Amino acid sequence: MLRPTTIRPVLRSSPRCQQCLRRSLFSGKGSSRVSQDLDLNKLNSQRRDYERHRTVFLAAGATAGIISxxxxxxxxxxxxxxxxxxxxEKMAVKCDAPPIPTETFKTEAGEKRKIVVHDEDGRVIVPTGNSVVPAFPRTIDVKLPSTKEENSIAASISDKHGSEYTLVGLGVRTVTFIGIQVYMVGFYVATQDIAKLQQYLIKKINPSATTLIPAEKDALRKALKDVVEGEETWDTLLRESDCRSVxxxxxxxxxxxxxxxxxxxRSIAARSQRNKAYNDESFGVAMKDFKALFNRGSVPKKQExxxxxxxxGVLSVMFNSSRGKDLKSEVLGTVEDERLSRLLWLNYLAGSKVASEPARESIIEGVMEFVxxxxxxxxxxVV
Incomplete structure (x- = not known):
């Protein structure tokens, strides 16, 4: 009996079947591309978040730096x-003499004035309110150099004109926004020339008066504090009154x-640039000469x-390097051009920006006492 034979078919794939097989094997290729696209979007989103966080962090750091x-x-x-x-406090404890008073008192007219005291030598002094330079002398004697021979030894001013100068006002010069103090400055006028100062300022307010009443003094004070009128007033006074000052x-x-x-x-240049009258060769030479006077070394504190x-209007620069009571000033030199000293004086007396606002205010109040x-x-x- 014949047994049935099992016929095993031999599968031979055709080229078409092989292509189908390949498609089945790489059927995930499309989904992989979608996944890659999703990954790029995620990276872009992460990059934007990083940039945003970085900007916020930098801004916060800058703000914190400014605040600190x-x-x-x-x-x-x-x-x-x-x-x-x-x-x-230490100076007050160490010093045997009582501290210089800085308070004010009222006159019969109700006006405030500083208390004037004397030092151990009997000289009248005015308190400054500064611990390093506590007082300025009410009057000083100045010996100007000869204008004919600049290099000669300083010669005394003739007795006819006098050599005494009276303090009008003082204040401290500060720099930077935290108010670092640099020096004390005092404005002195020759005692014999104060009458010229009085006459000009009084006639400015009341041509027929010899003194000013309180209402007129307020008008003069307002004029001197005004930016434009104050500068014009002092500029004319310095040019026409022939007042000697220090x-x-x-x-x-x-x-x-x-x-x-x-x-x-800087102060002279800033003011000269606003006026064409200073744009000439002679003023440039005067500025050069003025700069040359300061080609020197250090200036210790408390030196004059x-x-x-x-x-x-001739400017003379004098420096005292001694610490004794007998002050002997060395003449550094002179500048003949009147315009330079006038601009330098205006830097303390008037304008929108002065070297020392306390000094300008004090000078104005000193002028009020004169008029x-x-x-x-x-x-x-002189009191």
């Missing part, structure tokens, strides 16, 4: 003020001539620098 800078400056200013108060500068910290010179030159303006007296009486009654 302002806070540190405030703390520094506060610490300097506390240190100054401690120094005043700017007395005492540093409250160690400095140098170059630093002082740069401050002077005198900027002197004579009746013709309330009859013309010509201040020279014989």
């Amino acid at each position: 800078f302002v806070y540190t400056a405030w703390k520094l200013k506060k610490a300097l003020a506390e240190q100054k108060d401690k120094q005043k 700017m007395r500068i005492i540093p409250v910290r160690d400095t140098d001539f170059h630093h002082l010179r740069d401050g002077f030159v 620098l005198l900027l002197c303006r004579d009746e013709k 309330e007296r009859p013309v010509g009486t201040v020279a014989t009654q």
Whole structure:
């Protein structure tokens, strides 16, 4: 009996079947492309988030830096003020004499004035409110150099004109927004020339008066404080009144001539650029000569620098390097051009920006004391 035979079919794939097989094997290729696209979008989103977070972080850091800078400056200013108060207390304890009073008193007319005291030598002094330079003398004697021979030894002003100068006002010069003190400055006018100052300012308000009443004094005070009118008033007074005057500068910290010179030159240049009358060769030569006077070394604190303006406007620069009572100033040189000293004086007296606002205010109040007296009486009654 014949057994049935099992026939196993031999599967041979055709080329078409092989293609189908390949499609089945790589059927996930389309989904892989979609996955890659999704990954790129995710990366772009992450990149945008990173940039946004980075910008926020940088902005926060900059803000924190500004806040910390302002806070540190405030703390520094506060610490300097506390240190100054401690120094005043130490000086008061060490000094045998009582401290110089800085308070004011009222006159019969109800006006406030500073208390005037005397030092141990009997000289009248005026308190400054500064611990390093506590007082300025009410009057000083200045010996100007000869204008004919600049290099000669300083010669005394003739007895006819006198050599005494009377303090009009004083104040401190500060720099930077935290108010670092640089020097004390006092404005002095030749005692014999105060009558010229009185007459000009009184006639400006009331041509027929010899002294000003309170209402007229208020009008003069307002005029001198005005930016435009105040500068015009002092500019004309300096050109026409022939008043001799001195700017007395005492540093409250160690400095140098170059630093002082740069401050002077900047103020003169800023004012001269606003007026074409100063744009000539002779004024440029005067500026060059003025700069040359300060080609020197250091200026220790408490040393005296005198900027002197004579009746013709000639500027003389004098420096006292001694610490004794007998002050012998060295003449550094002179500048003949009147315009330079006038611009330098205006830097302290008037304008939109002055070197020392406290000094300008004090000078105006000092002028008020002069104009309330009859013309010509201040020279014989200086208090």
